[in-house]
Amino acid sequence: MNSYRNSKYQATTNIVLCMVLIVMFASCEFSGRGLKTHDFPKPVDTHTKAIERQEKRSYHTEAGLTADNRFDAARLNNFVQINDSSFLAEIRPENQPVNNSAWYAFKLWAEDSATRYITLKYDGGKHRYHPKLSDDGENWLRLNDDALIYDSDSINVTLQVEIGPDTLWIAGQEIQDTERVHQWWEGLNGQSFVTIDTIGRSALGRKMLFVELSNGEQKDNDVIVILSRQHPPEVTGFLAMKAFVESLIRAKKLEAFLENHTVLIYPMINPDGVDMGHWRHNSGGVDLNRDWAYYRQPETKLVATHLVDWVNELQANVLLGLDFHSTYKDVFYTLDENEIQTKTIPWFRNQWFAALESKIENYLTNEKPAGLRTPVTKGWFYSQFGAEGITYEIGDDTPREDIKRIGKISAEQMIDILMKGNE
Ligand SMILES: [Zn+2]
Structure with missing residues (x-):
């Protein structure tokens, strides 16, 4: 009898316990808006790794020729003379394995003016970025094609350049180090609907920048998130992000758009990697755009935590994440709709791409859809928020005027399409 009563009691207790657990789990699911970890099909080890620091x-x-790397974003690992007019500039990545983003940046000057031959000798990669020249670090010109000679192995190249007493800067792209990016970010301050802020510090103490476009009433709003510069040399993607954000700020419909939307911008996610002249990784030797699962690096953790907290505090809803990068040609990496049904605006992407084609002369959208694989932001926006995630890639050699035009029109069309909704 006793044991019957006991087991009945036990059963009741179990049922109650189960119900409590179910309620807890359900409420967890319901309010499951905290920062989640994600098991992507192809995980990546993003624990901190050793890097080689270049000697400054x-x-x-x-x-009589001098080479110098004592400035932010520089990359020059060694410099040796071969003969009176020929020199080797040795370029190495911060660590390996690394994808081929063979960044270089250094200054040269000489006692007398003469034509010199500078060979970029790569170790751990091969030539990718067509050389840009500058006499002030601000205004850049592309080296003439006929002044660039490819070695027979297609790994190294030799530049034919005039060098004299005035400093000549040579770099893979226009230099956009943290100081220059800070100037841009500070310049946004004071414009209508713009708030600038920092969200913390990188591993080596550099500011993590943040920009918010809002009318001050962000509660329950739909949110668009913009990310840039996870990968240091990807300057063309950064230039597109700048054009995109500046066009949003200038857009005639911005005020109306901000009635229901807020735009959150993280313009420089890897400031240490940028200033250290890295090919791809942060100061922890890790590709930050593979760390959107367990947030092992301080920069990804800061951005992810800040965004999730912001969204939760204002009970807002992330619709769309745009992450700006560079690769060999313009491309939009999207989530494959056959594998993934985003919950927010699955109709947006096709309308947006069609609008770009109709508004930009001779422009064909190059879309490459793929399922969830490695822990990149595109998949994270979906896994964390159910949102649409798009990697906005600009070609290394896309003309700068085109970058501005595409950035501007894609910003204006995004506003138009999101305001109209799915008609
Ligand atoms: Zn990238």
Whole structure:
């Protein structure tokens, strides 16, 4: 009898316990808006790895030519003279394995003016970025094609350049180090609907920048998130992000758009990697755009936590994440609709791409859909928020005027399409 009563009691207790657990789980699901970890099909080890730090110095040669890497975003691992007019600039990545983003940046000057031959000698990659030249670090010109000679192995190249007493900057792309990016970010301050802020510091103490476009009443709003510069050399993607954000700020419909929307911008996610002249990784030797699962690196953790907290505090709803990058040609990496049904605006992407084609002369959208694989932001926006995620890639050599035009029109069309909704 006793044991019957006991087991009945036990059963009741179990049922109650189960119900409590179910309620807890359900409420967890319901309010499951905290930062989640995600098991992507192809996980990546993003624990901190060793990096090689380049020695910051001047290299003086007997031929009277000096090379120098003592500035932010520089990359020059060694510099040696071959003969009176030929020199080797050795370029290495911060660590390996690394995807081929062979960034270089250094200054040269000489006692006398003459034509010199500078070979970019890569170790751990091969030539990718067509050289840009500058005499002030601000205004850049593309080296003439006929002044660039490819080695027979297609790994190294030799530049034919005039070098004299005035400093000549040579870099893979226009230099956009943290100081220059800070100037841009500070310049946004004071414009209508713009708030600038920092969300913390990178591993080595550099500011993590944030920009909010809102009318001050963000509660329950739909949110668009913009990310940039996870990968240091991807300057063309950064230039597109700048054009995109500046066009949003200038858009005639911005005020109306901000009635129901807020735009959150993280313009420089890897400031340490940028200033250290890295090919791809942060100061922890990790590709940040593979860390959107367990947030092992401080920069991804800061951005992800800040965004999720912001959204939860204002009971807002992330619709869309745009992450700006660079690759060999313009491309939009999207989530494959056959594998993934985003919950927010699955209709947006096709309308947006069609609008770009109709508004930009001779423009064909190059869309590459794929399912969830590695822990990149595109998949994270979906896994974390059910949102649409698009990687906005600009070609390394896309003309800068085109980058501005595409950035502007894609911003204006995004506003138009999101305001109209799915008609
Ligand atoms: Zn990238």
